[in-house]
Amino acid sequence: MSKPCRSIFYFIAAIALILQSYYNSSAQAVETLVKLENSKSEIFKIKGKFLQAEPLKKTKNLSFMLSYAxxxxxxxxxxxxxxxxxxxxxxxxxxxxDGEYLAEKEFSAWEYEIKTSLPKNPSAMAHLSWFSGEQGILMADDLFPQFEANQTDFAKVTFEMPNGLKVSSIENRLNENSFRVENVEKAIFYVGKKQREKTVNIDDYKLDLTFSGEWLFTDAEAAEMAKEIFTSYKNLLGAVPNERAQIFLVKFPNTNTTGNWEAETRGANVTILSTDMPFKKQSLQRLHEQLRHEIFHLWMPNGLNLSGNYDWFYEGFALYQSLRTGVGINMLSFDNFLDTLSRAHGIDSLQTQKSSLIESSKNRWNGANTQIYARGMLVAFLCDLAVLRKSKGNRSLSEVLRQIYQAHSLPNARQEGNMAILSILQNYPEIRPIIEKYIKGTEKIAWQTELDAFGIESKEENFMTKLLVKPKLNGRQKDLLDKLGYNNWRKLSESSK
Ligand SMILES: [Zn+2]
Known part of the structure; x- marks a missing residue:
């Protein structure tokens, strides 16, 4: 999952402001000390102050994040x-x-304690700050007070921790334990004793990785995988993300979480909490799946200068493109590709409460999440089929995604997400019915006609959908299926002979 990126535009604007005002020191800046007295403690003591004597905007409110994801x-x-x-x-x-304080007058400095014990629900560990004694993830957004966006241009964050604990972060390191954080909402710090760090070069772009825990695969294998996936998205979207990115791959500290995983891509930080599978091959496959989805989010939505709730697009299309990329890099068979789409269709067909993808995206954390993922992915698939079919295999969804990225990544002006995405989709006459029926509308997904052109059959038995490639295909169906990746495995295995 991912949090929509409010502020890359703000981030760039803030840099300009900082550079401009660094010299006249009127920038609104915050200095924060994060202190842990001993590694057995789960309480962080935090002190903060406005760096300048006269804050640009005075406040009497000290507010913390109250809910998230x-x-x-x-x-x-x-x-x-x-x-x-x-x-x-x-x-x-x-x-x-709890978490909201009103002072008698404007304040200049603050201190408080925050309890970061392991959450009861391990899923929260990819989204909120926690510390287990051996390791933890500190997320500035829920750890520090929330000042108005235009009030904090940057923060200087210093950690004071027991010996043996070190901090890994992509933020600008001033010295071993201090960082200058330009975008407080997006900053993430991994704190641990045994983490391993690695940097991967993709031409002149650098991707940082931080690993914790022992895995069935090596760090080098995981780094190579991240590089391959990153490169394929770079080629697909025609650009690298604006910021240097960091991937945290962290093993759940509790052993009873086997099989679970949870991830979030916030700004330029990918956080994955996971466990190994019984066999190395399965562990690698799952890591590939996690990386395919989360790395996509570095471009979409985090690299897009779009506002509002358009989760159906960036979650649904991330899922679908991640499947396509999986088939493309030969980590996923075409049967798996069809099975995943079949399951999504089954989930969407079972939805009793019908609301459109646009409506559901406003309500993601109140039960609409599954629908956004399942129906969003199906919509992406249908768009891909429509563009491939209309162009006789010459164009595909990747062209649409590239257009969206070119039109709406920085330095393009900020726009409302749903409007921006729909207006690009609208340019394709073959996609318009999909918008009306399945994005804005709540119609049941009827895809047999579209599938026929590709020689794919959709069978429904006991409320389950099953997609199958027909045994006999005509030449046109073979060509279109090939463009979807059907023969990719064969081609790859033949070329390696
Ligand atoms: Zn996601």
């Missing part, structure tokens, strides 16, 4: 809050609710 009650982790004026005198305040 469906996890609530986050304010309850905060305690022992103190607020100070510019002379360092304590200021009285009222606690409004």
């Amino acid at each position: 469906g996890f609530d009650n986050l304010g309850a982790r905060i305690s022992n809050v103190n607020l100070f004026d510019e002379r360092g005198e304590k200021i009285g305040y009222k606690k409004l609710i």
Whole structure:
């Protein structure tokens, strides 16, 4: 999953502002100290202050993130809050609710404690700060107070921790334990004793990897895999992301999480929490699946300057493109490709409460998530089929994705996501019915006519959908199927003979 990127545009704007105001020191900047007294503790003591004597915008509100990605009650982790004026005198305040404080007057500095024990639901570990004693992930967005976006241009973050704990992060390192963070909302720090770091070069782009835990595969194998996937998206979308990216591959600290995994791509950070599978080949396959999906998000949505809830697009199309890339790099068989689409169709057919993809995207964490993924992926598949069919195999969804990235990555102006994506899709007459029926509309997905052109048959038995390649294909069907990757495995294995 991914959090829509609010602020790459803001980030660039902020750099300009920082450069401009670094010299006249009127930038709104924050200095923060993150202290852990001993590695057995699960309480971080945090002190912060505005760096300039006169904050650009004064505030009486100290607010923390209260919920994220469906996890609530986050304010309850905060305690022992103190607020100070510019002379360092304590200021009285009222606690409004957990995580929300109102001071008697404007404050210049603050301190508090935050409990970062392992969450009851391990899924939260890819989305929120936690620390297990041996390792942890600190996410600035839920760890630090939320000041208005235009109020913090950058933060200087210093860690004071027991010996043996070191910090891995893509943020600009000032010294061993200090970082200059340009975009506080997106910053992530891995804290641990035994992490391994590796940098992969893709031409002159650098991709950083941080590994924790022992896996059935080697770090080099995982890095090679990330490089291959990254390169294939670079070729697909015609550009590298604006920022240097970091992948954290972290083993769940609890052994009872076998089989689970959870991931998030925030800004330029990919965080994957996972476990090994019984065999190395399966572990590698799963890592490939995780990387295919999350690395795609570095471009979409995180590299797009789009606002609003258009999750159906970047989740659905990430899932679909990740399948296509899996077939393309020969990590996924064509049968697996069809099986995944069949399952998505089954899920979508079972949805009783019908709301459009656009509507569901506003409501992602209230039960609409599965529909967004399943129906979003089916829509991407149908768009691919429509473009391939209309162009007799000369063009495909990749052309549409490249157009979207070129039109809406920085430095293009910020636009509303649904409008921007739909207006590009609208340019393809063959996609228009898909928009009306399945993106804006709530019609049941009827795809047999489209599938026929590719020689694929959709069978429905006991509410289950099964996609099969027909035994006899005509020349045109063979050509189109080939463009979908049907014969990719054969071609690859023949060329390696
Ligand atoms: Zn995702």
